[in-house]
Amino acid sequence: MSGADLWSLYRSFLAVMREGSLSRAAALLDLSQPTLGRHVEALEQALGGALLFTRHPRGLMPTENAHAILPHIEAMDAAADAALRAASAPASSLSGVVRIAASEVVGAEVLPGILAPLREAHPGLVFELALSSRAADLLRRDCDIAVRMVRPTQGSLVAVKAGTVKVALYAHRLYAARHGLPRTPDDLGAHALIGFDRADPFLARAAGALKLDRAMFALRVDNDLAALAALRAGFGIGACQQPIAARDADLLPVLPRVVAFDMEIWIVMHGALKRVARMAAVFDHLARQMRAYARGHSPERAG
Amino acid sequence: MSGADLWSLYRSFLAVMREGSLSRAAALLDLSQPTLGRHVEALEQALGGALLFTRHPRGLMPTENAHAILPHIEAMDAAADAALRAASAPASSLSGVVRIAASEVVGAEVLPGILAPLREAHPGLVFELALSSRAADLLRRDCDIAVRMVRPTQGSLVAVKAGTVKVALYAHRLYAARHGLPRTPDDLGAHALIGFDRADPFLARAAGALKLDRAMFALRVDNDLAALAALRAGFGIGACQQPIAARDADLLPVLPRVVAFDMEIWIVMHGALKRVARMAAVFDHLARQMRAYARGHSPERAG
DNA sequence: AGTCTGATATCCATATATGAATGTCAGGCG
DNA sequence: CGCCTGACATTCATATATGGATATCAGACT
Numbered sequence: 001m002s003g004a005d006l007w008s009l010y011r012s013f014l015a016v017m018r019e020g021s022l023s024r025a026a027a028l029l030d031l032s033q034p035t036l037g038r039h040v041e042a043l044e045q046a047l048g049g050a051l052l053f054t055r056h057p058r059g060l061m062p063t064e065n066a067h068a069i070l071p072h073i074e075a076m077d078a079a080a081d082a083a084l085r086a087a088s089a090p091a092s093s094l095s096g097v098v099r100i101a102a103s104e105v106v107g108a109e110v111l112p113g114i115l116a117p118l119r120e121a122h123p124g125l126v127f128e129l130a131l132s133s134r135a136a137d138l139l140r141r142d143c144d145i146a147v148r149m150v151r152p153t154q155g156s157l158v159a160v161k162a163g164t165v166k167v168a169l170y171a172h173r174l175y176a177a178r179h180g181l182p183r184t185p186d187d188l189g190a191h192a193l194i195g196f197d198r199a200d201p202f203l204a205r206a207a208g209a210l211k212l213d214r215a216m217f218a219l220r221v222d223n224d225l226a227a228l229a230a231l232r233a234g235f236g237i238g239a240c241q242q243p244i245a246a247r248d249a250d251l252l253p254v255l256p257r258v259v260a261f262d263m264e265i266w267i268v269m270h271g272a273l274k275r276v277a278r279m280a281a282v283f284d285h286l287a288r289q290m291r292a293y294a295r296g297h298s299p300e301r302a303g
Numbered sequence: 304m305s306g307a308d309l310w311s312l313y314r315s316f317l318a319v320m321r322e323g324s325l326s327r328a329a330a331l332l333d334l335s336q337p338t339l340g341r342h343v344e345a346l347e348q349a350l351g352g353a354l355l356f357t358r359h360p361r362g363l364m365p366t367e368n369a370h371a372i373l374p375h376i377e378a379m380d381a382a383a384d385a386a387l388r389a390a391s392a393p394a395s396s397l398s399g400v401v402r403i404a405a406s407e408v409v410g411a412e413v414l415p416g417i418l419a420p421l422r423e424a425h426p427g428l429v430f431e432l433a434l435s436s437r438a439a440d441l442l443r444r445d446c447d448i449a450v451r452m453v454r455p456t457q458g459s460l461v462a463v464k465a466g467t468v469k470v471a472l473y474a475h476r477l478y479a480a481r482h483g484l485p486r487t488p489d490d491l492g493a494h495a496l497i498g499f500d501r502a503d504p505f506l507a508r509a510a511g512a513l514k515l516d517r518a519m520f521a522l523r524v525d526n527d528l529a530a531l532a533a534l535r536a537g538f539g540i541g542a543c544q545q546p547i548a549a550r551d552a553d554l555l556p557v558l559p560r561v562v563a564f565d566m567e568i569w570i571v572m573h574g575a576l577k578r579v580a581r582m583a584a585v586f587d588h589l590a591r592q593m594r595a596y597a598r599g600h601s602p603e604r605a606g
Numbered sequence: 607a608g609t610c611t612g613a614t615a616t617c618c619a620t621a622t623a624t625g626a627a628t629g630t631c632a633g634g635c636g
Numbered sequence: 637c638g639c640c641t642g643a644c645a646t647t648c649a650t651a652t653a654t655g656g657a658t659a660t661c662a663g664a665c666t
Contacts, residue, residue: 010310057614076379079375080309082375141375613660621655632642
């Protein structure tokens, strides 16, 4: 193997880390098990003889050294995927793949209506949505464009603020008919509150301001979409972005002006991607339409 | 070449982009020119037949498609380098390579005194300093640990605030003896001001607050170290971090309490690097010693 | 205890990528 | 005008990585 190309060895290493065995890694890469074994061996030698795996009858156990380089190799993988997306169509054409990261709620409730007309205008466009409750990793190139709720500070990122969206409390008309609505924040304790199991920056702020704690929530979900569904189903009182709630006449504001938080919306991408026509086009479109969304225009009517 | 490993083709592509010709790229990678030619050809085919270079009698001219994927491949390269650093010594040992990004001033005036004792204690440590006036790219893994002046927002980064440092105006005693010192901000216009040619966030703020513009600077340098040297040489009045100026009894404060800005100091690294013993050790050491620096303790006496 | 399973190591014929030498081409320069 | 230079393309013998078959091993299960 001599001084064989380290990069391809990294790729094999990553496959072995993910699959846990040479055989499965071989199947993943469409290579053979002996080849993967040789790659791992060669990599260990190229890295100064460091042991990467302890050979086990049930597979290969990664050592601490393997864990140390893994995040970097994963970053390489994400960048390689990004390169594939960038090369999915000529850079100057308005077609090809664009991967967008956003929160689950934005991805499910807002983006479809925004992206559909763009797709109609440019049928060659292919969208990938990376929806995650936690901020997706633009820095690792896991996506091309991100819809964020905090201003990015990294210098090489291009960011546009699309406006601010109010997050407030709502309840379905049916729930209000059965239980009434609170008149003061202190009344909230007597109601069925839809909360969040995980630490959400906004909800945490809200909970702190209202002196709520987890025990007071009648429904705790680690999924914003499920919480939204529960709100619409009349389960109780929950938080919702104002423009989304405004679409549904059956959702009534709860304690408006008392409980409301401003959430910034930012569209972010790597500055270098401006050279790729479709990336720039999608970025501009997102910035424009998210701005309309923030102003309260329903995305279905936009574009 | 068939479905050969894309990752090694990327590496060849990067070399060709950097060198501008197959022959020089071959020399760089210790391969032959025909091999590089085949790699480029194979990559073009693997990427759906996209043209990456126009063959020119003086070399290969990258197409727009090549420019589109280049930043991603560079990110792969940075990650590969980071992996090499991570593998430069066993993960559990306090030896091996650590790459630190910082501003030129911090790298030249502060870090040496902080790193020296750590190196004495652990002779196996090897430091790489990436000093750059613009924020170095932690997100691209161009370094392992960064000393920053803004709080990072990316979730996967570990950040510790080491305190705040005052940036204020100073002048050398000799300059003061010859020209006196201003008593009010308006007096500044009559003095030799050492300014900065580029856009510096802090200096921009300072200039705005003092109603200075570029034309008023008697010396414009795009290099903080040269500006510091000019200040020490008695050229005129310039900005300097207070703990650095305090070391030199000949540097006199100018308009203290009138012109001063607080600069935050953050130590940042990727969270995953905490697993690597030397990374965690250097991170903790930097956080501790930079905190001492921010409190005014000279790093030479620290540690 | 015996057997079965799923894993890694070993071996050798083969497919494949590689490199040295050579051919080809376009522009610079005397 | 013609040589020289530095580039890419082509060719073919060689070195090298690959894959299939096989051996081996440790634990799970009956």
